[in-house]
Amino acid sequence: ESAKQESIDTIIQFSEAKKAGYVDRVYVTGCLSERYKDELQEGIPEVDAWFGTRDLPRLLKTLRADYKKQLVGERLLTTPAHYAYLKIAEGCDRPCAFCAIPLMRGKHVSTPMEDLVTHAQSLAANGSRELILIAQDLTYYGLDLYKERKLAELVDRLSDVEGIDWIRLHYAFPTGFPMDVLDVMARKSNVCNYLDMPLQHASDEMLRAMRRGITQEKMDR
Structure with missing residues (x-):
């Protein structure tokens, strides 16, 4: 408030x-x-x-401005030049009891993989060496657009962008996390062994009340 x-x-x-x-x-x-x-x-x-x-x-x-598809990736960075946030999706389909994001951001919409690769190439060409992948829910990436989770493939393709030395993953949801992302981490040296994943709580009763869709036992695995 x-x-x-x-x-x-x-x-x-x-x-x-x-x-x-x-x-x-x-x-x-x-x-x-x-x-x-x-x-x-x-x-x-x-x-x-x-x-x-x-x-x-x-x-x-x-504003009488013209949006051009060929300008995908062109942006004014507010971070230091050596790293940039790369938003891979907007919105969220999760029903968490405490969160208003679906009301404000709408349902999850993945950005096409080709656009993200183009954006990453533009960032690298302008000096960014680290990409920090963000979304309201990284875990869900691809389900709406490709009918399957595509986070691992996206990270794999981004890791091939020339000039990108590090890739980090932020805001992954624990339920349904695509484990093949870990295979990409192990295989690609520029994908950091780093995963930002808010567990929120360790009490099953509280997790149910929060509608997180996961249990402590599943998190322990």
Whole structure:
């Protein structure tokens, strides 16, 4: 709630700046407008447009910008030049009781493997040496697009990108984790023996209440 209020306060601040003539337009994008757009529109009418987490084409059209497929991978890094985050999917299909991500980000949508390889090549060409793979759920990658888990194949292909010295995996879900990823780790020297996997709890009762879909026994394996 505090993060939500902080965001609303910032929107109001810029809305007041618009009233005072300091800014011409106020656009809001991201998780907040994805989940609370209707009530925010009613409460803060000074905002010119609201964009959800999947509204990039509409945002660019509003800004009179042109999205070109050949520019996939072109981006301004906010990290040091030697590493970059590579988001491989958006959204989540998990029903965890404590999490609002599916409400704000929608269902899991994998980015096509070819686009990710192109993106990685562009990052490497611009000096990135380490890729940190992220998503709301790495484990699910490929199920929607290819009808099977494809994380291992993706990591394998990314490891062949010239100039990439390290690949790390963040935010893997324990339930259904594709074990063939470990084979790629063992075989490819630039895939780090590193796996960020939030277990959340060790109590079966709590795991059931959280709807994590796993037990302590399965985690111990």
